[in-house]
Amino acid sequence: MAKTRRTDAPITVDGRARAVIENVRPEVDNGRYPIKRTVGEAVTVEADVFVDGHDKLASLLLYRRDDEREWAEVPMAPLGNDRWSASFRVTEAGRYRYTVIAWVDHFQSWRHELTRRPDTDPDLKMVFLTGAELVTRAAANITGRDAERLGAIARTLSGSATVVEKRRVALSEEIAELMNRHAERRFVTRYEKEWMIEVDRERARFSSWYEFFPRSCDSDKHGSFRDCEARLRYVASMGFDVVYLPPVHPIGRSFRKGPNNTLTAKPDDVGSPWAIGAKDGGHKSVHPELGTLEDFRWFVATAGELDLEVALDIAYQCSPDHPYVKQHPEWFRRRSDGSVQYAENPPKKYQDIYPFDFECESWQELWRELKSVMEFWIGEGVRIFRVDNPHTKPFLFWEWVIGEIKRTHPDVLFLSEAFTRPKVMHRLSKLGFTCSYTYFTWRNTKRELTDYFTELTRAEGREYFRSHVWPNTPDILNEYLQFGGRPAFMVRLVLAATLAASYGIYGPAFELAETQAREPGSEEYLDSEKYQLRRWDLDRPDSLRDFIARVNRIRRDNPALQGDRDLRFHAVDNDKLICYSKTAEDLSDIVLVVVNLDPHHRQSGWVELPLDMLGVKDEQPYQMHDLLTGSRFIWNGTRNYVELDPQTSPAHIFRLRRRVRTEHDFDYYM
């Protein structure tokens, strides 16, 4: 043999850690961002785990809260094709991390080989001795009952017992359990990464929002917080849990917009709440006509008594009258003539709005000030922010400010109002926004809804992008609502409230089915509340108030509707009818929704269901209980008939009741 050449290159790995761990999922962007869950939800982790040769592996999922040191362990189980899986539940808001370890389990390998050795194998005696050695080594590390049991097993394997007896002991459940607990973990491979989880309180996943303008809550004059008590009761009676207010700060005078966004406001025009800042103060002040800071506190407390949480609008922009403009001129961009650069999207000019210049020299001071705005309102009891146009401020700012806030207040939630390009919306969700507005507002056909919600609930984004869906907003009155009449509002309400666990409406325009756009082709409301006070007749007999209350009640009663991960669409042989189901994790609650998307005509068709997925046996009839109307239908098999008249009820929200009673259920049968 030729003389071995030696090199001095040091070997830097632990070469005996033979197990390989790859492709640990879920994760977001190589771990750059955490996946998201809410308190109580399961995290199911999968990984490719394998080893060279034929040895058997043991693998554990490790997880812990970010601020704890001890890892909890869950055994991974093989799914086939070298894919393994395990689950755990997150129990507190905040950050968690997880990773996977694996090692060659020589005892399992030995046991597996033993099952394949015939009794005639001449080496069998030696094989049992090898087993005894493995058991003895495991026993060496412990004391007590388990050590005794392992000792006894080792003696049997190495002693004079029959092959049959040794085989019985070697393959027993007891030895498997004991060795699982105590066998040496040698040469452990650890996945190179730890992935993160951002855990929020439950409302991040399941919430029903109602947006309204407090200034329009009084029928005679500019409403104030104190005037809103009846309105809050009204909102609570419909089963909402979040009231979201447009900005509550002093409104600028310079370039104030008049009704219908006209350029010249009259002195008594109220202006847009998004033109923030006046001599009375800026982002940390309350508009005098709404009341005082104390009135705001009263409003938050009153809402709280009705189980309503207040969400505040955060719009980081200034009217020319904002105190910042004088106190911090360095935070704004200058034009060549020295004047402050207003917002512009040529040829449009927005002279009533000064954007911050995030590229200014004192950007760090600006960031800290903007953060202090949120901290101020957190101090006033607010825990939800609806952030206006986050896609026009730097991503790094949001990542920093949300991270800082959540570090001390993990219960604060952020809704991103970014109606923009998909990758921008996704980035905002990745970097920290709890949930995001969606394109739902413009998805009306069966194809559009199916494609979009399949993407939202099945594509990669499901790990970090939580949808918040709105049939209308003060900015958007979609043509489907403009032309579909009252049934269209019912359709869109049911879709929003059952396709997504989090949804909201802008009222009372919604429940009163306001359909007037400013002009043909526009999605702006005529006489929009953004620029003027509006009077609403909440008691109109055609109000959808009761219908909305029923839908929200159904949402509260059915866990299936409180999450989005298990949404599935089902075939109907009529393109005007859409059908989908949502299920609770354990199939204890199954909700099937059928909606007639045609607000004008009665539609009928045959629904096709994957019964096995819903836990129904093929030959067994099952009851469909329509929670909207109370009607019950007996269905059987995979194909069943539905018919929906928009003038009566444009939708079924069925709860599937799996068993239909038969003669066996009655006493007199026996």
Next chain:
Amino acid sequence: MAKTRRTDAPITVDGRARAVIENVRPEVDNGRYPIKRTVGEAVTVEADVFVDGHDKLASLLLYRRDDEREWAEVPMAPLGNDRWSASFRVTEAGRYRYTVIAWVDHFQSWRHELTRRPDTDPDLKMVFLTGAELVTRAAANITGRDAERLGAIARTLSGSATVVEKRRVALSEEIAELMNRHAERRFVTRYEKEWMIEVDRERARFSSWYEFFPRSCDSDKHGSFRDCEARLRYVASMGFDVVYLPPVHPIGRSFRKGPNNTLTAKPDDVGSPWAIGAKDGGHKSVHPELGTLEDFRWFVATAGELDLEVALDIAYQCSPDHPYVKQHPEWFRRRSDGSVQYAENPPKKYQDIYPFDFECESWQELWRELKSVMEFWIGEGVRIFRVDNPHTKPFLFWEWVIGEIKRTHPDVLFLSEAFTRPKVMHRLSKLGFTCSYTYFTWRNTKRELTDYFTELTRAEGREYFRSHVWPNTPDILNEYLQFGGRPAFMVRLVLAATLAASYGIYGPAFELAETQAREPGSEEYLDSEKYQLRRWDLDRPDSLRDFIARVNRIRRDNPALQGDRDLRFHAVDNDKLICYSKTAEDLSDIVLVVVNLDPHHRQSGWVELPLDMLGVKDEQPYQMHDLLTGSRFIWNGTRNYVELDPQTSPAHIFRLRRRVRTEHDFDYYM
């Protein structure tokens, strides 16, 4: 305004770098492994690049050799939906790295806004001043002609020229180019990762292998290297470029296997070359009956003169007679009775093979010794290793040893002989193997071939898993070959040689269409050369030698067949006919293959082609030149008829010649 609360948490990011870069592709396992290319190939990189708001971006792809310091820059171009792309070519073997940078391009943003401003915009004068400032700032950093030009432009923009003139200058190509070159790069975002490329010489991508047993190259006795000259000429005449030899080392005596893998060998039985090691030496020695090390050198040199490269088998295992067993008993596992543990897969026992114990105490010494085996043969002129069963040795060992070898010898190639589970095969390719055996050997139907090669060329693995396909090996005589006769061998040869840029056959069993399996249901050859000498009549008139030579010639002449990235399958309305195309990057070479998979019957059908993808205009006839037979067919439109009789030629290998001459091509037309 409430007093601003200040916190002391430092801001650790450069908050003004507003551009975002995400999802830079290709990459493998979060960058844990490099993508692979060969010298001269293009690397096309894509990334999501975007920014808050409406500003325009500039983005560059950066790349460099790992051992250089300077980055080369390629401008990224937008593809739509915030996806950007750029390409470069790798020119040398070794490691490269690449990443992406981006920044807000204020000049581009300004120019874009200018196009949307009407001449009536009252701010236009100020807008041109802003442009002049940007241009002046760019000029400040440079001298020479460009500085002068920028200065002149700035003067025009800030001077008294007409709006029309200023607009013309501002939107000119010249200013765009100058500003692209010189505009300040402020607040640059750099992608957080650098991804790697492993660049190999061309043979890693395109090679034609021929495996044979040198000991069977003499018709009367045990052949030696020196007896192989005629055989090498014969192999070269068929157009192969790699000859691969089974292990050439001394063969063990203990438990030597007899013909057809019988347990009891007679004294003159030659044994399996994979039972490595005897008193004459181990992995760094040559089997005495094949000759001396000098004879091996002669063999390598003689092959080289014929443009044949020698690939050596690396099988890290020992016969009981291997010198290692006595010299390094610590490298082997012991049984309870102290004897060495032979290879076992219960109930099968392989007493002639001792595997190394990679979990032994002296594993580092073992690793270094195994590396020295490769270094020894590299010293003897070998640059290709075909590695036997790498999946039964630790992954970390391969990653280390291949990394170490390639660090000093980037021209060495490694073929992984791992016929095992997909994730194991992929891991071996990721960690460094140049190419890998595939499941091709067992993929015979149209559906199987289409699915498998679509996966190989379109799924993620395409970035690191290079296929090497073999219709047969000394271990595998697939049933398709056993029962399909000579046409089956032609079919499989054409498929292997045109579906994959790298393929190999085990001969002369292949070209002589050896069909006898050891027993029904077995894929082992009867009287396999693994255990005995064989005599081959290379001059048999039915030999496929000429057919193979023609196919290899077609491969050499057509760049389209020298890569796998552009394989595409096309519809044929007959499941026995498979059709696919391969194209050179620039469409300068388009090869279309149609194979009759039925070795027994004539089959016909209509082929359907995506003409636009092949650069053919719909109404234009085109010529299909069958490179196998020399026949030419005029086709037109998307559907054309093919008919293949396995008894004459079971395949077309068409070169698509785009133009068919018309009257316009002849002098007398005018």
